Amino acid sequence: MAKSAQKETPLNKQYNQIKAKYPGALLLFRVGDFYETFGEDAIRASKILGIVLTRRNNGGAHEELAGFPHHSLDNYLPKLVRAGERVAICDQLEDPAAAKGIVKRGVTELVTPGVSYNDNVLDIRKNNYLAAVHFGKEDQLGLSLLDISTGEFMAAQGNAAYVDKMLQSFSPSEVLFCKKNKQEFLQLFGDKFHTFQLEDWCFGDDFAHEKLTSHFQTTTLKGFGIDTLPLGIVAAGVIIHYLLETEHRQIGHVSRITRLEEEKYVWLDRFTIRNLELVYPQQEGGVPLIQILDQTVTPMGARLLRKWVVLPLKEKMPVEERLNTVELFLENEELHESLTHHLKQIGDLERLISKVAVRRISPRELGQLKKSLQQLTPVKAMLSAPPTGESAAGKTSSGVLRKYADQLNTCSYLLEKIDTELRDDAPVAIHQGGMIKSGVDAELDELHGIAFAGKDYLLKLQNRETEKTGIPSLKIAFNKVFGYYLEVTNAHKNKVPVDWIRKQTLVNAERYITPELKEYEEKILNAEDKIFAIELRIFNDLVTAATEYVGAIQQNARIVSVLDTLSSFATIARKNNYVKPIITEGKELDIKDGRHPVIEQQLPLGESYVPNDLFLDNESQQIIIITGPNMAGKSALLRQTALIVLMAQMGCYVPAREATIGLVDKVFTRVGASDNLSRGESTFMVEMTETASILNNLSDRSLVLMDEIGRGTSTYDGVSIAWAIAEYLHTHPSFRAKTLFATHYHELNQLAEDFPRIKNFNVAVKESDNKIIFLRKLKPGGSEHSFGIHVAQIAGMPQLIVLRASEIMQHLEKDHVTENKAQKVKDLPKNNFQLSIFEPADPRLEELKEKLSILDVNTLSPIEALLKLNELKKMIS
Numbered sequence: 056m057a058k059s060a061q062k063e064t065p066l067n068k069q070y071n072q073i074k075a076k077y078p079g080a081l082l083l084f085r086v087g088d089f090y091e092t093f094g095e096d097a098i099r100a101s102k103i104l105g106i107v108l109t110r111r112n113n114g115g116a117h118e119e120l121a122g123f124p125h126h127s128l129d130n131y132l133p134k135l136v137r138a139g140e141r142v143a144i145c146d147q148l149e150d151p152a153a154a155k156g157i158v159k160r161g162v163t164e165l166v167t168p169g170v171s172y173n174d175n176v177l178d179i180r181k182n183n184y185l186a187a188v189h190f191g192k193e194d195q196l197g198l199s200l201l202d203i204s205t206g207e208f209m210a211a212q213g214n215a216a217y218v219d220k221m222l223q224s225f226s227p228s229e230v231l232f233c234k235k236n237k238q239e240f241l242q243l244f245g246d247k248f249h250t251f252q253l254e255d256w257c258f259g260d261d262f263a264h265e266k267l268t269s270h271f272q273t274t275t276l277k278g279f280g281i282d283t284l285p286l287g288i289v290a291a292g293v294i295i296h297y298l299l300e301t302e303h304r305q306i307g308h309v310s311r312i313t314r315l316e317e318e319k320y321v322w323l324d325r326f327t328i329r330n331l332e333l334v335y336p337q338q339e340g341g342v343p344l345i346q347i348l349d350q351t352v353t354p355m356g357a358r359l360l361r362k363w364v365v366l367p368l369k370e371k372m373p374v375e376e377r378l379n380t381v382e383l384f385l386e387n388e389e390l391h392e393s394l395t396h397h398l399k400q401i402g403d404l405e406r407l408i409s410k411v412a413v414r415r416i417s418p419r420e421l422g423q424l425k426k427s428l429q430q431l432t433p434v435k436a437m438l439s440a441p442p443t444g445e446s447a448a449g450k451t452s453s454g455v456l457r458k459y460a461d462q463l464n465t466c467s468y469l470l471e472k473i474d475t476e477l478r479d480d481a482p483v484a485i486h487q488g489g490m491i492k493s494g495v496d497a498e499l500d501e502l503h504g505i506a507f508a509g510k511d512y513l514l515k516l517q518n519r520e521t522e523k524t525g526i527p528s529l530k531i532a533f534n535k536v537f538g539y540y541l542e543v544t545n546a547h548k549n550k551v552p553v554d555w556i557r558k559q560t561l562v563n564a565e566r567y568i569t570p571e572l573k574e575y576e577e578k579i580l581n582a583e584d585k586i587f588a589i590e591l592r593i594f595n596d597l598v599t600a601a602t603e604y605v606g607a608i609q610q611n612a613r614i615v616s617v618l619d620t621l622s623s624f625a626t627i628a629r630k631n632n633y634v635k636p637i638i639t640e641g642k643e644l645d646i647k648d649g650r651h652p653v654i655e656q657q658l659p660l661g662e663s664y665v666p667n668d669l670f671l672d673n674e675s676q677q678i679i680i681i682t683g684p685n686m687a688g689k690s691a692l693l694r695q696t697a698l699i700v701l702m703a704q705m706g707c708y709v710p711a712r713e714a715t716i717g718l719v720d721k722v723f724t725r726v727g728a729s730d731n732l733s734r735g736e737s738t739f740m741v742e743m744t745e746t747a748s749i750l751n752n753l754s755d756r757s758l759v760l761m762d763e764i765g766r767g768t769s770t771y772d773g774v775s776i777a778w779a780i781a782e783y784l785h786t787h788p789s790f791r792a793k794t795l796f797a798t799h800y801h802e803l804n805q806l807a808e809d810f811p812r813i814k815n816f817n818v819a820v821k822e823s824d825n826k827i828i829f830l831r832k833l834k835p836g837g838s839e840h841s842f843g844i845h846v847a848q849i850a851g852m853p854q855l856i857v858l859r860a861s862e863i864m865q866h867l868e869k870d871h872v873t874e875n876k877a878q879k880v881k882d883l884p885k886n887n888f889q890l891s892i893f894e895p896a897d898p899r900l901e902e903l904k905e906k907l908s909i910l911d912v913n914t915l916s917p918i919e920a921l922l923k924l925n926e927l928k929k930m931i932s
Contacts, residue, residue: 065156065157066157069157069160070082070084070093073143073145073160073161073162076162077141077143077162077165079141079251080140080141080142080143080165081096081099081100081135081140081141081142081143082096082143082145082162083128083142083143083144083145084145084160085125085145085146085147085160086122087151088124088125088126089122089123089124089125090122090123090124090125090128090131090144091120091121091122092120092121092122093118093119093120094118094119095119097119097120097121098119098121099140100121100135101119101121103134103135103138103140104121104123104131104134104135106121106122106123106131107121108120108121109121128144129173129175130175132144132166132173132175132176133173133175133176136166136167136168136171136173136176137168137176139168139249141165141166141167141168141251142165142166142167143162143164143165144162144163144164144165144166145160145161145162145163146160146161146162146163147159147160148160148161148163162302163302164301164302164303165300165301165302165303167185167229167249167251167301168228168229168249169183169184169185169186169227169228169229169230169249170185170203170229170297170298170301170303171183171203171204172203172204172406172409172410172413172415174406177204177406179354179357179403179406180349180354180357180358181357181358181361182202182204182205182207182225182358182361183202183203183204183228184200184201184202184225184226184227184228185200185201185202185203185227185228185229185231185294185297186198186199186200186201186222186225186227186229186230186231186248187199187230187231187232187290187291187293187294187297188218188222188230188231188232188236188240188244188290189232189233189258189286189287189289189290189293190232190233190236190239190240191285191286194214194215195212195213195214195286196212196213196214196215196218196286197210197211197212197284197285197286197287197288197289197290198210198211198212198213198218198221198222198287198290198315199211199287199290199291199293199294199312200221200225200227200315201294201298201309203298203303203306203309203409204405204406204409205358205405205406205409205612206308206309206310206405206409206412206609207405208291208294208309208311208312208313209312209313209314209315210281210284210287210288210290210291210312210313210314210315211284211287211314211315211317212284212285212286212287213317215243216324216748216752217317218243219243219244219324219325220322220323220324220325220328221315222244222248223325223328223329224323224328224365224366225362225365226334227248228249229248229249229250229251230244230248230249230250230251231250231251231252231253231293231294231297232250232252232253233252233253233254233255233257233258234252234253234254234255235255237252251297253293253296253297257293257296258289258293259289260285260288260289262292262296263288263289263290263291263292263293263296264276264288264292265292266292266295266296267288267291267292267295267312270295270306270309271310271311271312276288276312279311279312279313279314280313280314281312281314284314287314291312303413305412305413305414306412306413307412307413307602307605308408308409308411308412308413308605308609310605310606310609319368319369319370320366320367320368320369321366321367321368321369321701321704321719321720321721321722322720322721322722322752323365323367323701323721323722324723324748324752326723326724326725326745326748327697327722327723327724328365330694330724330725330726331344331694331697331698331701331722331724332344332653333345333364333365333701334361334364334365342653342656342657343653344364344652344653344698344702345360345361345364346653347627347631347652347653347656348360348364348623348624348627348652348702348707349623350622350623350626350627350630351619351620351622351623352395352398352399352619352622352623353398353399353401353402353403353615353616353619354402354403354405354406355403355404355405355612355613355615355616355619356398356615356616356618356619356620356622356623357619358405358616359616359617359619359620360620360623363620363705363706364701364705367701367704367705368704368705368706369704369718369719369720369756370718371638371639371640371718373706374638374703374704374705374706374718375638376455376706377621377624377705377706377707378635378636378638378703378706378707378708379455380455380456380621380706381621381624381625381628381635381706381707381708382635383453383456384621384622384625385625385628385629390437391622391625391626393433393437394434394437394438394618394622395622395626397430397433397434397437398430398434398615398618398619398622400426400427400430401427401430401431401615402423402424402426402427404424404427404608404609404611404612404615405609405612407420407423407424407427407608408424408601408604408605408608408609408612411424411598411601411602411605412602412605414598416598416601417482417483417484417485418477418478418481418482418483418484418485418490418594419481419482419483421473421477421481421594421597421598421601422473422477422478422479422481424473424601424608425470425473425474425477428465428466428469428470428608428611429470431463431464431465431466431611432465434460434463434615434618435460435463435465436460438456438457438459438460438463438618439456439457439460459614459617459618462610462614463611463614464604464607464608464610464611466604466607466608466611469600469601469603469604472597472600473597473601475492475495476491476492476495476593476597477490477491477492477594477597478490478491478492485591485594486587488583488586488587488590489590490590490593490594491589491590491593491594495593496589496593498585498589499586499589499590499593502582502585502586502589503586505578505579505582506579506582506583506586512575513531513539513575514531516531516571516572516575517529517530517531517541520541524547524550524551524552525547525550526543526547526550526551527547528543528544528546528547529541529542529543529547530542531572537558537559537566537568538568538573538576538580539568539572539573539575539576539579540558540559540566540567540568540572541555541566541567541568541569541572542564542565542566542567543564543565543566543567544563544564545563545564545565548565551565551567554569554570555567555568555569556568556569621706624705624706624707624708625708627707627708628707628708631652631655631656631710632710633707633708633709633710633711634708634709634711634712634713634714635708636699636703636708636709636711636714636715636716637713637714637715637716638703638704638716638718639715639716639717639718640717640718641672641717642672642673642717642755642756642791642793643670643671643672643715643717644669644670644671644672644696644700644715644716644717644719644758644793645669645670645713645714645715646667646668646669646670646696646699646711646713646714646715647668647711647712647713647714648666648667648668648711648712648713649666649667649668649669649695649696649699649709649710649711649714650664650666650695650710650711651664651691651694651695651698651710652695652698652699652702652709652710653698654691654695655710665688665831665832666711666712667692667695667831667832667833668833669692669696669795669833671758671793671794671795672717672793673755673791673793673812674812675811675812676812676814677784677785677791677792677793677794677812677813678781678784678785678793678794678796678810678812678813678814679794679795679796679813679814679815679816680781680796680798680803680804680806680807680813680814680815680816680837681693681795681796681797681798681816681817681818681833682797682798682799682801682803682804682815682816682817682818682837682838683817683818683819683820683838684818684820684838688818688831689762689797689818690726690762690797691831692795692797692818692833693724693726693760693762693795693797694724694726694760695710696758696760696795697722697724697758697760699711699714699716700716700719700722700758701722703716704716704718704719717756718756719756719757719758719793720754720756720757721752721753721754721756721757721758722757722758722760723748723749723752723757723758723759723760724759724760724761724762725742725745725746725749725760725761725762725764726760726761726762726763739768742764746761746764746780749761750780750783750784753784753787753789753790753792754790754792755789755790755791755792757790757792757793758792758793758794759784759792759793759794759795760794760795761780761794761795761796761797762797763797763798763799764776764777764780764796764798765777765800766799773800774800774802774803777796777798777800777803778800778802778803778806781794781796781803781806781813782806782810784796785806785810785812785813786810791812801837801838804837807837814835815835815836815837816833816834816835816836816837817833817834817836817837817838818831818832818833818834818838819831819832819833819834847860899930899931900931902930903927903930903931906927906930907927910923
């Protein structure tokens with residue numbers, strides 16, 4: 056509602072004052088029964104929402120206008136937020152009928168991509184994180200992450216690579232940073248996030264510390280374990296400040312902040328998370344690992360699983376604790392099935408109790424909270440009972456299950472209170488009424504009697520008046536304008552008693568009221584108003600009682616999420632024939648009959664995945680050079696090795712016959728080809744950047760996967776780079792990183808002769824009738840062929856190109872050790888692009904040529920000639 060040259064109206068003034076407080080936000084301005092947008096906001100809203108954009112004359116100037124009914128907010132708001140808009144919701148703060156002058160309005164909530172409680176905005180199986188990044192000195196950054204819908208609050212600190220990895224792992228919906236660091240932020244993290252820039256003063260140490268201690272009502276942050284993260288504290292303080300600025304002041308459910316400890320989790324850089332497709336596929340229609348692992352039945356379990364997938368553990372004890380619990384579920388199928396049955400009936404405890412804390416919970420949602428809490432009693436009981444037929448590991452896990460049981464709070468008082476007072480069929484919205492059961496409040500019961508018995512009374516009144524007046528079509532009805540009335544058709548209006556009062560004339564009927572009807576109407580309406588007030592009071596008391604259990608229910612949600620995730624691991628282990636890995640402190644990696652967990656689930660019916668053994672250690676077989684043809688399965692073998700290791704260190708069973716996993720602390724991958732042209736980086740530049748990141752961050756327990764290093768440049772450059780990298784990994788002065796090195800450069804087979812811990816393996820193929828069959832089996836020794844031309848032929852390459860490529864390859868490979876390659880390229884046979892069966896490049900045609908050259912047609916009988924012709928035909932078919 057832009058200012059005009061003419062005098063500003065009170066409504067214009069009010070709008071402009073509110074709009075000025077929220078620059079950059081799209082303002083939904085409540086006017087009557089509509090939310091309206093004006094000017095630039097209206098243009099943006101109409102495009103995103105697909106609603107009509109109109110214009111009106113505003114003091115001589117044209118102004119854009121777009122709006123939607125207020126009751127459609129839940130439909131339109133998610134579309135705006137998902138489009139990256141920050142939406143300020145401006146409501147009427149008083150009853151327009153009672154207002155004197157302009158209706159008082161104010162912003163009741165600023166919804167942003169990272170700050171929302173709206174179920175239509177949120178994904179029930181994913182967290183919705185708001186992140187803040189604080190740039191410190193010496194390449195150190197602070198990071199904080201908050202999901203306001205669950206109350207989860209975290210802080211971390213590290214270098215740019217660590218923060219980048221965290222941002223990719225947690226995928227925040229919105230990132231806050233300081234205005235002065237805009238260029239640094241874009242350079243380090245790109246433009247893939249919805250961001251909001253804050254002023255420099257928000258990032259002060261004292262300011263942030265005060266915000267956090269004030270919120271948590273403490274004098275120190277030592278109790279949270281983040282006192283040694285000064286940059287992380289600043290980032291966390293910025294988030295609390297941002298919540299207050301966006302009108303989110305009831306945040307008592309954000310009751311703690313935890314430290315994201317880099318030293319507890321396996322290092323996965325952003326390239327590895329992307330290349331291994333842990334949570335998102337690289338190609339449209341692809342299947343990420345999490346889609347295979349996720350058999351969770353609660354929203355909390357689904358969200359926790361996503362964290363476990365990107366944050367595998369590197370400490371033996373907690374990994375084994377998870378694995379032993381999975382084993383116990385597998386050994387006690389009845390316990391597992393019973394637990395799953397009860398977990399399925401538990402709703403989103405985290406988000407329901409968060410809505411209680413901010414007093415945004417609906418009557419129906421409070422009923423869902425009750426139903427969820429009811430499942431905790433049987434879950435607690437079954438976890439407390441010792442399972443039968445346990446293994447040694449299972450006995451340890453049964454103790455863990457009892458520990459989980461001890462941490463569950465059945466909230467019996469709250470459960471009984473909700474069950475006693477709230478109706479089982481509670482409505483979606485408070486204003487709909489019908490929330491409270493009978494027997495809770497005597498006055499409410501009496502008013503219910505008046506309201507509901509009143510309908511019977513009105514029916515009796517209608518029958519009595521019908522009989523008295525002789526009007527058979529008489530009826531009593533109600534509308535908001537006239538209240539209750541008697542309706543008489545025109546055919547009978549001459550029978551209307553003189554004491555009836557006409558209220559409305561219709562085309563075919565007249566409407567009347569009587570003193571008795573008016574008196575009873577007031578009685579009913581007053582009863583309904585009182586019923587609503589009493590029900591609202593009782594419901595608010597219920598919500599207040601529930602707020603006393605916020606911490607306990609959040610703890611319940613954490614335990615349920617762990618149980619659900621471990622139960623999911625047991626489900627997929629049983630379904631997909633996974634085994635329990637042996638976790639050691641050693642440095643060996645020994646996998647027997649390992650399989651790719653994703654690919655094996657995507658194979659056509661009747662096909663089975665070809666398993667492979669793999670052994671790596673730091674003493675005898677540190678680096679494996681894997682050669683073999685295209686499409687033979689080298690890349691799948693690399694990826695499956697990393698996925699098996701990561702699954703094991705998540706606490707999940709693995710797709711193998713046996714697996715001994717020496718704990719890995721870092722996993723690096725360099726697979727596939729991609730470019731980043733928007734930032735001026737070619738495919739080869741991206742490859743070299745990712746490879747440099749690996750080589751500069753090695754450790755003695757690293758697992759390194761390299762696929763086709765050096766293929767993005769000339770042959771000599773590529774071989775040289777790949778050779779030097781393999782040498783570097785073997786001769787590194789401090790670390791012996793276990794490495795799988797897949798390549799088409801057969802020259803690298805020479806490395807095994809010069810370096811004791813480098814071994815050659817190849818993915819086997821079988822040649823038959825000049826065709827290749829992919830056996831997908833890893834065997835010792837190097838391969839001398841890539842069969843690229845055969846793959847091109849399989850792919851449908853024109854036969855002319857296939858034949859010419861074979862001819863060129865034969866020429867280049869002839870005496871390739873002794874002859875000068877540059878001269879050989881110069882001496883290539885010229886191609887006149889005419890096929891000749893007498894100068895073919897195809898070996899089958901060479902054989903045909905030889906047979907024809909020795910054939911004496913003068914000595915053949917007609918029948919012999921036909922038989923010979925048939926034989927030759929079979930040779931080339």
